Amino acid sequence: MGNYKINNPYYELYPNLNCAGKVLVNDVPVFSFLGQDSKDGILDGSVPINHIVLQSGKYKVVGKLLPRFGQKTLTENDGMNISFNLSDIDNWKETKHSFFPELNSPGPSFDKNNKITSPVKGLPFFEIAAEIEVELPFVLDGWQNSVDLSKIEKSIIKQKVLEFFIQIHALLKEHNASKFLELSKEKEDLQTKAFYFNSIRKQEVRDSIINLFNKKLDVLPLNEAELKLEFYGYGKLVSLVRLDGSSALQFKKNIAEGERNIELEVKLHARTLEKGLSII
Template sequence: MIYEPYYTIEFSAAACYFEILINDIPVISMETTGQVSTNIPINYAIYKSGEQLITATIKAISGQQDLNSEAALRFNVRLMDVANNEFKHVNDFAETIFEKVGKDQKTPSLTIASAFVAEIPYTLTKWNDGENLNDVEKLGEKLIAQYNNLAELLESEKYSEFIDKIKTRERNMATSMYLSASESKDRIDSLIEEAKNGFKVMPLPADTTLKFYGYGKLVTLKKSNGEPAFYLFNKETKEELMLEQMFYVPKGKTELEII
């Protein structure tokens, strides 16, 4: 019996912008002109046991209209049991591989879908219980107002109010990742420390657009290159700290909340 199933997705990509979604929740999006490979946790995108849908897309890198002939993406889901703070390998699911684009083939993007079956012991606050965002009036204005409020809270050092805004997201993350109370607190404290030590909220970029996920029940703001539009910057170290926040409208409510 697996007491604390811990799902990750292992991937390798080259010469493309790529995005991988689990149940229409983005777990990784990145542009690489060379090669990149790693393994990342995905439990937070699994909200119920059963079949989980993976959708992956590769696109031409910035400045190009079509996919490079070297564009590549391959990935597979892995299952570990992390009970008692041990990482025990349990299973690897089938690998998915994009076919290479021919040198004479002109296409700006490719998409592929696959699935795997997961069993989870936890319960999350579910985004799919929210309202359809197409029914929300002035959604763009409301979303920008939410981002401006987050920025104001950080800039005015109202950290307890900022933490209250992200509490549902952090509770979901702690639950799905089996974090202890102290580990969950450390996650939040680390972010606040960055804000206190030189990281400042940057204005939303001019190329900011609304991006919908969760089959139309989640929304966020993104740059044109797929990065979160809400980010902090440290002028001394030249480092960026990107804060991707997903918003939804809980059933029966009218205002956006972070989840």
Template sequence: MKRSVILICLFALFSCQSKLSQETIDKIKEKKTFWQTRTDLINKNKNTIEYPIKKDTTIGNEKRYNYIYTHSADCQFEIYIDDVLLTNFKGEMAREGGITGGHITNFLLLTSGTHEIKVRMYPPYGKDVFKIGAAVGLTFQHYRDGDFRTTVYDEKMRGEDGIILDHYDKQWVSDKGEYGTPSWVEAHYEPKTPLPLKGLPIYEWRSTFDADVPYDLTGWRNSVNLQKEQEDEKKNIKAELIAEYKKVHEIIKNRDVEGYLKLVKDREELLGKTMYYTEKERKEKIKMAEELLNNSDYELEPLFEETFKLEYQGYGKLVTLLHLADGEGIIRLTNKKDPNENIYLDFLFQRKEKGGKLSVI
């Protein structure tokens, strides 16, 4: 079971494992081709345009929640909004084949305007290439004040039927309008562009969509492009990032609640603004962090640099480290009673200004 949260416990929590397990070494070897294929695709498909493209909001102070409902079959996938990971479905959790769920996108929509969505699709778990049947569905919608009864579908993105990414050349479209009136359109198939998935080891689909939010936030939009620092100035971003991760690891190992809250301050403030947190909700989040940091049921795994993979997001302005064995965060906690239950702690770092230090956002 995967949980993406946070945790700690000095001696009781810190694992005494001193070297990488053979199981992890084997998993990394198995993933070598996957990572190379993925890296090649990313380098091939580098963006020439950065999103969002800002537009004035039309909704005033409405508490709007933008939302993408997803469903999949016979594949693994990652979904990015403006080149920042929204969700993924890969590895052991994808063993059974598909998933259905919804995702609020506000925390990645820093301003109103045109945004980019990117879906990176992979073959089913344990397979090297796609077979017939691989599909990812996306339905774009928004609602207000936390009330799903106010849901409005994005008609530019195929409305309630959504977009289906698969190898078929047509898509089912539901009834439209009111029966017996001129607005009525009976359900039917409409043509669409099929994806050339069969036989491929990876496929990436991109599009844009418009979304309104009642705020205009900077976030990481004006941060330094770390990828360019590495490529043009030959800066060792990975070494700098590893040093920051070691500090995070120490904070967690020492159960330093104050240090942890300071570490994630910018991130939590951004989440609070985009998700409309009340003061009560802010306090509840702090309490949850305190409880997790003092939970003795988990042990903190040591860091092994040979497992680290550098990953840029946000068009090069954000950076993180992924684990080569499974693509999850490198700071992880294991349930001492159930080794199959893990908590992965994900962090994105930015450099706010030239010459500044990396910080969590």
């Protein structure tokens, strides 16, 4: 790393999953490998987290190892590691460096019969966790002070969330990008501040969403019996996911040709019960 001053810090994780699983920061999922996609192979990638931590402080990072699709328990081949990077958004190549030691699941070893085994083998799940500290030049108005939705009667909150998701699902089927962007404005504003977007970069993000909608892909149906409610952000965020843990909202791709469905991660919060739910 060169001797660069970091004016606009850009924090990111780089998870590598050799199993099904997900990674959470500040009790919010930021990376997942679930459902049929996790049947074989690995998944890795860079994940920005400025918009998840919201402000300077210490935050818990959790990696959840889960059995692959079609399996009930973990095997000796399953594993996960997470690296932690910091850079300046304007000089990311020159300033990128590790700000925290890599987090790893326990590796395989040989048992007394000289056979390969692992501490995670046979378990229904396994977690690795660490506490990181970040320093940011802003305090984002996210969901820190929103309503704890987990305290609302579950049948009531699930119905409200389902109604909101049905509304979004209809927009996906209609390929109505402008209305979707309108509903997502609160989230857009948050990410614009978190990643120091100028007007050009902000428009590029909007254009990428418009281009996706313009492909006019089919959408997976919403069936209430195949959905479950998930709370995140210590109860202040809520979403609907499929029973396999994948996103409720998905554009179909050609899975037979090795393509993955395009999942839209939608999380809701409520600043007040009177204002109701909104995308954040």
